[in-house]
Amino acid sequence: MASSLTCTGMIWALVSLLSAAASCVGFFMPYWLLGSQMDKPVSFGTFRRCSYPVRDEERQATIMLEQCGRYASFQGIPSVEWRICTVVTGVGCGLLLLVALTAVMGCCISELISRTIGRAAGGMQFLGGLLIGSGCALYPLGWDSEEVRQTCNNSSDQFELGTSSYHLHSEVHIHLQTSALITQ
Numbered sequence: 281m282a283s284s285l286t287c288t289g290m291i292w293a294l295v296s297l298l299s300a301a302a303s304c305v306g307f308f309m310p311y312w313l314l315g316s317q318m319d320k321p322v323s324f325g326t327f328r329r330c331s332y333p334v335r336d337e338e339r340q341a342t343i344m345l346e347q348c349g350r351y352a353s354f355q356g357i358p359s360v361e362w363r364i365c366t367v368v369t370g371v372g373c374g375l376l377l378l379v380a381l382t383a384v385m386g387c388c389i390s391e392l393i394s395r396t397i398g399r400a401a402g403g404m405q406f407l408g409g410l411l412i413g414s415g416c417a418l419y420p421l422g423w424d425s426e427e428v429r430q431t432c433n434n435s436s437d438q439f440e441l442g443t444s445s446y447h448l449h450s451e452v453h454i455h456l457q458t459s460a461l462i463t464q
Contacts, residue, residue: 293383300376307373315431320344322431326366359422365415372411
């Protein structure tokens with residue numbers, strides 16, 4: 281297994297893989313926004329939600345279903361801003377993952393990554409980080425949706441959460457890595 285990467289390039293590949301994995305996990309998790317509704321904890325991501333009200337026809341009452349799931353459709357996402365955030369952040373995570381997997385393959389295959397490909401990969405990482413950062417900045421614009429207001433005691437608005445809290449986990453790691461890839 282020959283590699284075209286130097287020690288610095290291999291470290292770049294490892295850090296790229298770790299940061300892409302953390303970004304993808306953070307994007308998928310529905311714990312960006314935490315609140316409560318009907319005395320039950322509720323959490324939101326861009327396209328997932330945990331605990332949601334459903335109508336129980338037997339009891340003729342609304343109950344909280346305590347499980348996590350995706351919205352039934354893309355249009356079911358509570359706000360336009362969150363739909364945009366989902367697409368932008370997802371594309372950013374995809375770019376980071378693509379670069380990371382290519383870099384890891386470059387550790388095993390000689391002559392896979394040249395200086396030009398390394399620079400292009402660094403540019404793609406920068407763009408991916410910029411997209412993820414943009415998605416995180418767009419997310420609070422959707423706090424004025426009806427679902428969030430119900431969870432935050434009707435006091436939420438854009439950039440005003442009311443009684444809920446905002447957690448950025450790994451999404452805030454903006455991957456402004458430049459290509460430290462040095463070919464032999």
